[in-house]
């Protein structure tokens with residue numbers, strides 16, 4: 001079943017993006033962070049830890065990596081794309097470049113940097129954004145195990161060659177939607193897990209109210 005919520009300029013769907021995407025009109029840009037598909041690793045080592053109410057506990061979540069047809073669908077539905085986890089999916093495109101988010105971590109671990117394929121940079125162009133561009137320590141706002149900083153998404157959206165609509169088909173806790181709302185962009189989000197969908201609705205609603213307050 002698909003639920004739909006409208007908040008300001010955002011339309012949010014609770015459901016499977018592989019089923020919902022074919023029903024949507026074309027957007028200007030996709031900015032997204034699909035599951036990397038490291039589920040086995042997580043279950044055997046418990047290395048993905050919850051936050052907030054789940055702090056200190058390993059959490060299970062919907063970590064199946066997207067199938068190859070997802071990337072074809074995203075190409076059909078958008079003009080520009082920034083897709084995190086590009087080194088896991090090898091979803092680099094013929095003419096695109098890359099964004100590297102350097103988390104500036106001194107200790108060895110499995111996620112020192114994240115790489116996004118980016119269609120509006122040239123093939124040989126790689127832009128490095130150090131963590132310190134956002135906040136020295138990112139205080140998570142939700143218990144989503146993969147919540148990303150809103151400022152990372154604000155950076156991505158600001159540097160798109162368009163001021164049009166932004167789609168995140170793997171919305172999670174809604175950080176991309178909060179960033180789009182803060183920047184006054186139209187946003188479409190899809191999330192398969194009900195509790196993360198509800199968290200995303202709450203955060204995007206709060207961002208919308210905040211923007212209205214100062215409009």
Ligand SMILES: C[S@@+](CC[C@H](N)C(=O)[O-])C[C@H]1O[C@@H](n2cnc3c(N)ncnc32)[C@H](O)[C@@H]1O
Nearest residue numbers: 016017033062146147148170172173175191192
């Ligand atoms: C890596 S997380 C995204 C985290 C997000 N960037 C944030 O800041 O909270 C990927 C999300 O995709 C969701 N997901 C997995 N498969 C999906 C599908 N087929 N359709 C829609 N959402 C899906 C997962 O439940 C998870 O919340």
